[in-house]
Amino acid sequence: MSPRRSPIGRREFVFGSLAALGGAAVPACGCQGAAPPTPPTTTKRPRPTTTTRRPTTTTRPTTTTIVPPTPPSPGVRTIGEQYLAAHPGTTAAQLEATLPAGVNRVSGADAQLGQAAQAIADDFAENRTDRLDGWWFSLTEVRICALGVLRAG
Amino acid sequence: MSGDVLVVGAGPAGMAVALPLADAGASVVLLDGGGLEREPATDDLIEGSIVGGSMESLFGSFTSLTNLNASGLGGTSHHWAGIIQPLHPHDLAPQPYHDVSGWPLTWAELQPWHDPASRFLHHGTDSWDADEFVSRSGLTPPPDLGPRLTEQLVLNRYYGLAGEYRATIVGHPNLTLVHHANVASLACNAAGSQVTSAEVRTTAGTSFSASAPQVVLACGGIGNPRLLLASTDTHPAGIGNDADLVGRYFADHPKVQGWMLASTEARSRWEAVDGRVSKHQTVDRGDGEDVVRGAALHLRFADATLAERGWPNAQADCSFTGDLAALRPEFRRPMDLMAAQGQQMASLGIMTVTTEQPLDPDSRVTLGGATDAVGRARPVVDWRVPASHTETVREMVALLGAELGAQGKGRALDAADRLIFDLDLFNLEHPEPAISLGPEIQPGTPIRWRTSYHQMCTTRMATDPAEGVVDADCKVHGMDNLWVAGTSVMSTGAGFVPTLTGVALALRLAAHLDSLP
Numbered sequence: 001m002s003p004r005r006s007p008i009g010r011r012e013f014v015f016g017s018l019a020a021l022g023g024a025a026v027p028a029c030g031c032q033g034a035a036p037p038t039p040p041t042t043t044k045r046p047r048p049t050t051t052t053r054r055p056t057t058t059t060r061p062t063t064t065t066i067v068p069p070t071p072p073s074p075g076v077r078t079i080g081e082q083y084l085a086a087h088p089g090t091t092a093a094q095l096e097a098t099l100p101a102g103v104n105r106v107s108g109a110d111a112q113l114g115q116a117a118q119a120i121a122d123d124f125a126e127n128r129t130d131r132l133d134g135w136w137f138s139l140t141e142v143r144i145c146a147l148g149v150l151r152a153g
Numbered sequence: 154m155s156g157d158v159l160v161v162g163a164g165p166a167g168m169a170v171a172l173p174l175a176d177a178g179a180s181v182v183l184l185d186g187g188g189l190e191r192e193p194a195t196d197d198l199i200e201g202s203i204v205g206g207s208m209e210s211l212f213g214s215f216t217s218l219t220n221l222n223a224s225g226l227g228g229t230s231h232h233w234a235g236i237i238q239p240l241h242p243h244d245l246a247p248q249p250y251h252d253v254s255g256w257p258l259t260w261a262e263l264q265p266w267h268d269p270a271s272r273f274l275h276h277g278t279d280s281w282d283a284d285e286f287v288s289r290s291g292l293t294p295p296p297d298l299g300p301r302l303t304e305q306l307v308l309n310r311y312y313g314l315a316g317e318y319r320a321t322i323v324g325h326p327n328l329t330l331v332h333h334a335n336v337a338s339l340a341c342n343a344a345g346s347q348v349t350s351a352e353v354r355t356t357a358g359t360s361f362s363a364s365a366p367q368v369v370l371a372c373g374g375i376g377n378p379r380l381l382l383a384s385t386d387t388h389p390a391g392i393g394n395d396a397d398l399v400g401r402y403f404a405d406h407p408k409v410q411g412w413m414l415a416s417t418e419a420r421s422r423w424e425a426v427d428g429r430v431s432k433h434q435t436v437d438r439g440d441g442e443d444v445v446r447g448a449a450l451h452l453r454f455a456d457a458t459l460a461e462r463g464w465p466n467a468q469a470d471c472s473f474t475g476d477l478a479a480l481r482p483e484f485r486r487p488m489d490l491m492a493a494q495g496q497q498m499a500s501l502g503i504m505t506v507t508t509e510q511p512l513d514p515d516s517r518v519t520l521g522g523a524t525d526a527v528g529r530a531r532p533v534v535d536w537r538v539p540a541s542h543t544e545t546v547r548e549m550v551a552l553l554g555a556e557l558g559a560q561g562k563g564r565a566l567d568a569a570d571r572l573i574f575d576l577d578l579f580n581l582e583h584p585e586p587a588i589s590l591g592p593e594i595q596p597g598t599p600i601r602w603r604t605s606y607h608q609m610c611t612t613r614m615a616t617d618p619a620e621g622v623v624d625a626d627c628k629v630h631g632m633d634n635l636w637v638a639g640t641s642v643m644s645t646g647a648g649f650v651p652t653l654t655g656v657a658l659a660l661r662l663a664a665h666l667d668s669l670p
Contacts, residue, residue: 075489078482113493117561120494124558125299129551133593134567135487136554145490 070108072148080109080145082132087146095147100140109148116140156180156329158666159351159365161336161380163187164228165652166639167371168318169273169659170666175327177667182363183328184353186335187225189319194356195224198335198525199376201532208536208604211408211505218534221606222373226322226332227315229373230652232606236309237276237653239267243456244647249463250511250545253402256644257616257625266657273656275317276308283450299556305453305468307649331363335527338384339368339635345387348635354527367666371638371659374403374608378518378641379532381612381622381629393612393622393629400518402613404646406507406605407538409546409569451649452504452553465509465542467549468649471502483590487564496561504553504565507605508546509646511539518611536604543600566590569600607651612641627662638662 072080084090096105100119103112113120123129123138130142156179160171163185175181187195199222207214223231245263247255256263267281283306322330336351340362350364370377378400382391391399452469459466491497510516516537520530547567554565571591615621618630623642629635640655647654 073489073493075482075486076493078486079490110493113490114495117494121559121561124555127552127555129555129558131551131567133483134571134590136551136558136565136567137487137490138558141490141494 069106069148069151070110071152072109072145076109076113076145077149077152079132079135079137079142080147080149083130083142083146084149086130086132090146090150092147092150095143095150098140098143099147103144109144109151112144112148113141116144154182154329154331154361154363156182156365158182158367158369159184159363160369160371160638161185161351162228162371162373162376162639163226163322163330163332164371164373164639165230165233165274165314166373166655166659167228167369168314168322169270169656170369170371170638170663171328172318172321172325173660173663174667175325178327179667181328182365183322183330184334184336184351184363185224185226185228185330185332187223187228188332189226189323190315191223191225191227191231195333196222198356198527198529199224200525201375201379201534202521202523204533204535208534209601210606211410211603218375218532221534221604221608222375225315226319226330227313229608230314233314233652234309234650236307236650237271237274238305238307238649239264239281239657240647240654241456243459244466244645248465248645250465250541251645252512252514253613253615253620254512254645257614257621262625263657263661266661267653269660270653270657273660274314274653281306299560301455301458301552302556303453303455305451305649307449307451307470309449334363335529336363336380337527337529338386339380339392341384341387341392343387345392346631347633348392354529356526367634367636367669369636369638369662369666370612373639374611374641375518375532375534377637377639378611379520379530382520383530392635393632395631396619398514398613398620398622400611401514401516402512402610403516403518403534403536403608404510404512404610404643405536405602405607406646406649406651407510407542407546407600407602408505408507408605409550409600409603410503410505454549454552458552462548464545464549465511466648467506467508467546469553470505470507487566491564494561504550506546506549506553507649508542508549509648511542512610512613512645513537513539538602540599542602544597546600567594569594605650607640607646609640609643609646609651612637614642614644626665627658636662636666 071077099105099112100116103115107115119140120138123140128139129136130139132142158171158174158179158181160167160181160183163183167183167185171181171183186198196219199218201218203216203218207216208220210220221229221232223229225231240263242260245256245258245260283304286306322328333355334353335355337354338352339348340350340352341347342349348368350362351368352360353363354360370380372380381393381399384392388394390397393399449470452471454464454467458464515535517535519533519535521533523531525531547569550565550567557563557565568590571594612622614623614625614627616625621630621644623629623637627636627638627642629637638659640651642658643651643654
């Protein structure tokens with residue numbers, strides 16, 4: 001089974017492009033209190049395309065252009081909340097560090113689940129599972145759900 | 154009253170011993186406490202009690218042993234759903250999860266009796282190969298189940314076994330059926346090595362004795378130990394009970410329910426051949442014989458998986474609901490999760506996991522203080538499933554779920570004891586929206602096991618008299634002419650429905666008796 005690659009929506013694309021700019025964008029919008037997740041060093045950051053103009057000292061993004069990831073769907077959110085309740089103290093950074101390769105770091109949880117299909121299947125095949133409210137899930141999928149909850153606030 | 158062979162009990166096993174011997178020319182006396190039909194009055198003669206007061210089934214709890222047994226011609230087949238399936242070679246080998254295990258039979262000694270037993274039970278013969286059956290029946294080829302699972306073909310034909318054989322038995326020139334004849338005890342010679350006669354009582358207050366050079370008990374997994382334990386004239390603890398094993402290792406096939414979300418593909422695969430008895434679904438076997446009325450494919454763990462994990466047998470039987478939109482949030486959450494992964498779930502299914510229970514010597518049939526209408530001590534059934542089985546079965550559900558997930562076909566829910574629903578399990582075309590889950594059961598919480606209404610191993614077969622009541626020929630250890638037929642001689646509970654095995658062993662016993670000088 002090949003990984004399912006979900007198209008990244010425009011809203012996520014805009015957010016991802018800005019997030020890829022890292023420190024250049026965040027101080028400019030005054031969001032230092034909400035530090036973005038630190039991507040693993042092995043992950044290639046999304047590159048802006050010609051449709052997005054790289055900010056310069058004269059083109060500063062405004063808060064109205066920063067769009068958060070699509071909120072998790074209701075079921076995904078609840079599963080994420082159940083995971084966090086079962087694993088108190090879990091941080092977004094910890095969860096991000098477990099995201100499998102090929103998953104866009106800044107996508108919404110639902111999109112990430114689609115991108116992680118192979119890793120999820122591998123989890124099941126190798127017994128990396130977790131039981132939440134009686135349901136048996138892949139560790140990857142419940143961690144993605146939990147990350148979606150933490151990021152959605 | 155006498156003959157060449159005395160058979161006590163006219164259920165499936167008793168008929169499977171008596172008829173071939175009579176056909177071969179032996180004079181057979183067949184005794185049964187019931188009548189030609191099942192009767193409430195004679196059912197009371199097999200009544201007893203259950204330790205704890207009741208047993209749980211998928212349909213509720215019950216307190217009467219007549220839910221397990223039935224009197225009269227046909228015996229327990231009055232409860233039989235007409236389902237058969239054979240054992241596997243794996244089942245005969247010693248297993249780590251039993252106190253005592255390993256059959257004294259080889260596969261080569263047992264397997265040839267499967268087809269005769271299938272014919273005796275009016276199912277005809279079949280290859281028992283799931284893939285071949287699917288191919289021959291023109292069904293959808295199986296999806297890849299992954300290496301840890303396989304499928305078990307289960308055949309069923311709902312009919313009355315007693316009705317099939319009543320005329321043959323009554324009219325057989327070499328067979329004398331004596332009904333309403335309750336055997337109270339067996340008398341032995343002074344050495345205690347031979348049964349000399351059976352003491353028979355009727356509810357009318359009369360009694361007589363019956364005798365034959367060979368005596369076969371075929372009273373079921375409760376009735377056989379009951380009669381052996383009651384026969385104390387020369388054996389104070391009962392015949393065959395020198396090692397205190399008669400009635401012990403009472404085994405059933407404990408059931409537990411899980412739920413599964415299944416993809417369209419998975420549902421169509423299983424539902425295509427889901428010939429549950431109550432639906433009277435006919436699957437044409439492709440050979441023109443209108444014999445098999447239904448067939449089902451059960452999920453089964455591969456032998457290698459069982460060996461690797463040290464697990465007993467287990468099979469999962471899936472039935473599906475239709476309207477997912479009516480489900481409550483606890484069932485819809487995983488649907489959202491899987492929809493995000495591009496997997497559209499088509500069905501919520503009840504996954505009934507039926508297991509082989511580890512043998513437990515404290516799970517047993519004994520005699521109680523109460524007596525029946527002819528003065529016999531009533532049996533007491535103390536069914537126990539070892540505590541270790543709970544976690545084993547929870548792990549099984551987890552693995553079933555893992556395999557569904559690995560194949561992208563669904564997710565599984567460990568729902569034992571959590572289901573709150575008002576749903577006719579055998580009429581799932583109209584699912585009730587009231588299905589919901591109770592509070593989560595924490596790991597380690599004992600499961601309330603549901604009975605499969607089976608009764609096995611209470612006179613188990615073993616080479617060593619210290620481990621079993623009968624030998625590989627089904628002869629009671631220490632006795633020269635006393636034999637036992639039916640599922641009570643099974644060394645372990647093994648697979649799923651034991652009817653075919655019990656009849657196969659009975660036919661094998663008949664052939665052995667026929668070969669005696």
